[in-house]
Amino acid sequence: MARVTQKVRDLTREDPGMRRALEVVLDQAQSNGGTVEWADVDDDLSSGQWGRLIEKGILKSTDGDGFRVRDPDGVEQALNGDDASEAAAASTDADDEDTGWTTYDKLAGLAALGLFLGYQVSPIRNAVGGTLDVVLGPLNATLPFYAVVLILAMVTGLYSTLLQANLMDTEKMGEYQERMQEIQERYKDAKDRGDDDAVDRINDERMEAMGDQMGMMKMQFRPMVWIMLITIPVFLWLYWEVLTQGQELGTVTMPLVGQTDWESLTFVFPAWILWYFVCSMGFGQILRKALNISTSPSSS
Structure with a gap:
């Protein structure tokens, strides 16, 4: 250490x-x-x-x-x-x-932010959607749209889980939490015994430890930039496909809603987004259990 x-x-x-x-x-x-x-x-x-x-x-x-x-x-x-x-x-x-962030991580974060603009800027959305359509278009032509969304959700859930497992240092995050717990316990003991000098010193250490808390937050966010870098283009293609194909994609039957268009709002979200999240979260949980992957802080 x-x-x-x-x-x-x-x-x-x-x-x-x-x-x-x-x-x-x-x-x-x-x-x-x-x-x-x-x-x-x-x-x-x-x-x-x-x-x-x-x-x-x-x-x-x-x-x-x-x-x-x-x-x-x-x-x-x-x-x-x-x-x-x-x-x-x-x-x-x-x-x-630096919590393990490299230049590539920072570049990936900037690229992800740039791609995020595609939801509002149609030239970016069209460029990304048209490019990915070269690969995903034949799949969409072969399978129903709900199956395409399911496959993409499974793929993104797979790499999201693997990226979190490989880029998050859960042991170091556990050390951060353990240190904060120790400081809190020592602060309480010092207060109980009325040791004002110790309280002042521990307060200084608590302020120093706030930097560790920020470091832990940055560490938790590190895999997210790579996940977004890959997931946002998939979302842009799905959005582009729904906007350009519309009724040609057919309909989907949603629980408590029944048959609906992919563009229609379902529980606040468009149907295609809700269906993607349901598939992605479900598959991600199954994958974590199957591979025994944990993304929670662990003590050393």
Whole structure:
């Protein structure tokens, strides 16, 4: 965890005495099988130093009375001042701040926004629809329109699920949530015991953690730009097809509505959009269950 490594560097820069405190805690934890208690180090550390390590999340409480050092290897590397590891950690921290977004992700987002204009700008819609019709037109000529929408919904549901599984770092998102929960618990404890200094320090840490929350939101949105980049052209083709073919596409029988045209509003949405969403969401849920894919944050 490069974040722990960076926290150690920040602490030792702010207070050189923290280096000795960290060395003592690390040595004691290694001697005790990975855990350390205040009673083990109270002769070498001040209570303020001990509290600082807990507040920064370098020490994490266990089920008992002890604490464990988060990322002992990272702490040791930071204390040893390994230049190579510092460079690697700095690079990783930069990636953390950017939440894994690459130049290609940003370009994909811009392209998706440009394609989104096709819903209102007919030249873009006609260009995208006419291009995709070269591939999808023969399929539409062979199958009923409801079957074409079903197939496209299944395909888009497949790649949407795979993109979410591969582009979302659920472990890192879990770390973000775990850190926020720890801060909230420490804040509550500090308030209960009336430690105003600790409350102020934890408040500062809460403000810093807000950046992590923004990072998690960006991470969750990352696969969406690629999903939109592929899905929007499919939607534009469906919209273009409904506008240009109209009654030639036939009708569809919808629950609680009965037989209706594809352009007609059904529960606020046009029938073709509602049918697409029903097919896509249903197939997506089946696919996640079948492949055991989870897009929810998971703890490390």
